[in-house]
Amino acid sequence: MLRYILRRILLFIPALFVISLLAFLISTQAPGDPVEMMMKGGTGDASGNARNSFQQRQELHRQLGLHLPVFYFSLGSYSDCDTLSEIPEKKIRENAARLIHETGNTDGVMRYIALVLRHEQQLQISSSTDLMEDQLRANALTHIRALQVAHEHDKIQYHGVQAVALMKTAERLGKKLNVSSSELQSGLSSILFEHKKWKTYIPVVHWHGYNQYHRWLFGDSGHPDDRGRTFTNGAIRGDFGFSLSTKLSVATTIKEALPWSIVFTVCSIILAYLIAVPIGVWSAMYHNSRIDRISSYVLFTLYSLPVFFVATLLLITFANPDVFNWLPASGIKPAIGYPEHADWLEKFQLSLPHLVLPLICYTYSSLAFLSRTTRVSILEIARQDFIRTAQAKGLSPAKVFFKHALRNALLPLITVFAGIFPMAVGGSVIIEFIFTIPGMGREILQAVTTKDYPMIVAVFTLSGTMTLIGYLIADILYAWADPRIQYEK
């Protein structure tokens, strides 16, 4: 048994690796620029001068570790460039990647991108009060900014020609824009005409030592930045970073949300077992009787009812001023909050009305599934000889079914039990959304809609871990419930 558990735990490692990798890859593919999101709500003087904002962007880019390659290795083409990830703005970075893909002219593109980035900064430095110069400067800036994110040939040509013309005008008029039109012209011609497309057709496997995934998993303690600072301890030490939208640490957010999901999951699973198992056993005892048939139909119906339908129905029936205004529609505590100095019992009493509807929703579907499973497996067991023996011994039917048969029908019930662990972490997204319960499910939904990827990755990984632990516990319980199960091969 011990050896079996150890072997299972060994299987954890690749599984966890796959889960965390998947979560991580999803997060890198997510739309939206994390740096942009951090800047938006962050230390924000948005009107601050341009050089500052560029430096701030670069700083955040490094703090989030986005300047690193994504994974230990990558499959790319011969034209790929390893300094690409240093570009702090995602839109420009992606555009540069696309330009490289389309032209194959890596050096040309990188020089060109560096050039337009530098031009943007220099155009923003304005010292004069000359209206004419400001106008030229602003116009040139719009075209340079358009160039940064343009990959179509026509667009580049159009904005390029316009920008160069504006700069030339400025030079002719003797206005100093601090940029050179000839430099831009040569940069443009190199990406427009010097194509080395063949380079993009040659596959190359690149190896990267230190990368974003490694940093996320193990932290960056071994790789401090140029000022000797480190930013993360790594997911392996429970540091999942900071939420991009709320700026709070992911671990704190989870700590606040998790208890509610656990309360609901645990309560509902206890309720479900308490109700479902007797129903299942009884309907198996009175197989094909009217009670059995009615309960089968009811349970089948319950099983097929979508949870958001039931939840909404309950809401519009029992939390609707027009029908029955018995229960509150949302939240988990009174709208005005708990009174001061309330002890837990009082708090519980105040919260109770809020818990009723969500608990019903949490419970009914697993209840239906559980009693159906119990019934079927007991019916199978009931055909076996030892049940007939027990009956022949003169045991009461209740004892036969609840003691002898139930124990042997435990296995499917344990399988269901294993499922509650990931549910406690994941919560039920839909139920928590409908009843506005501040649990994990709502956190996930919020994270997903605001593209808050550190949160998604954390929940995903945690939930995967819990699934694995659930499987392990189920396996141990199988062995406890059925000593015939031998795990050593």
Add this chain to the structure above:
Amino acid sequence: MNETKQHNTTAAAFNFRTYAWKRFRQHKAAVVALYVLIGLMLVAVLAPVIANDKPIYCKLHNEHLFPIFTTKNKYILIDNNTNDTIQLQLDIAPWKTMNFESVLWPPIPWYPGKGDSDNRGYKSPGDDQFRTTAVGGSEQLRGLNKHVLGTNASGEDVLAGLIHGTRISLLIGICAMFIASILGLTIGAIAGFYGDHRIRTSWFSVVIFSFGWIPAWFYGFQIRAYQLSDALSDSAFHFLGELVLTALIFLTIVYVFYLISRLFQNTGRIIKIPIDTIISRGIEIFNSIPALILIIALAAIAKQESIIYVVLIIGLTSWTGIARLTRAELLRIREMEYMTAAKALGFSERRQLFVHALRNGIGPALVAISFGIASAILIESGLSFLGIGVPKDVATWGQLLYQGKENFQAWWLVVFPGIAIFVTVTVYNIIGEALRDAFDPRLKK
């Protein structure tokens, strides 16, 4: 000739499939469910003809028009009396108030997404509903012209939404499970048929074959990544075309490397490939991924909201059940006498697998597919209820239900879509149960 015929009839007498079908038909509820399902499919296919705000056929200025079926976006007609040309923009023409020479309306003259401005703001099915006539008066709507199941905030007809939502739900359910079953059947069949000991080849050919995936991925997906994403933002159809082309390139390269690796079958040490263990462990790992969170996360990060994405995501995450059942069934089947016979007759392994083993082992997978469609429909409506994945302008059951949750007074926005989802899911669940009973080998005679 005579001989083969006789052979066929004897085969039919012991045909398990005929027997299973017979058992399935004994299940009364399942037969009803099957009819309901056929009805739902008809509704899905005929949705534009059943509920539409344009006439199916109309005669206008001596021209016979079929506004629903045309691909044009405007008609140019000539008025007989004045000889003026009249332009008729199909999507904004006031069809309801036009004077046709003759006309055939769909039974439900409303279209989802096009609000009826006269009946805005949650008109219940019981309310009196009116419409402004051409002359400025108002007349009461009666019979099927009424919004039979009420309207939502912007006056969109609920029944029309339900009818068009049937399309989306069935389409997503069936397409997603199609993808899942192709994956699940293939992977499960390979694991079950070859087991841990049947694939023997030299390590050299293994190396060549596994190396082949790199160029296949590179030339199939990586080089064409931008083309694919551009196609997706263009149209679903374009994207599918590109996707098929990409998959073809990918598979061709893999196949070429497979052929090359075959040449080196005997070069170097011969090893066994424990394909069953690899696939089973893989499925175990895949199952520990929190599927619902994965689906929500994937649907939310998708660059564009598109039904194709939802289909792909659900399809690619729900194949494991089918794979496991198929594997178990094939482990059983491959020990059968007819498999030995097929082998003795010298059929190729591929033929043994796909013709003999898989065709007989498809039963349990059918059960899983039926339940799978039910859960795919549940996931789809759940996602649209949450407003994730499916574009907002597509009428779905889940999205209608969400509108009901937002306004407690509008019970018709909750009850009818809910019943539609419930009926569809139940139908698939009943069929699944009946199939399970029909295919259960323990119940065989």
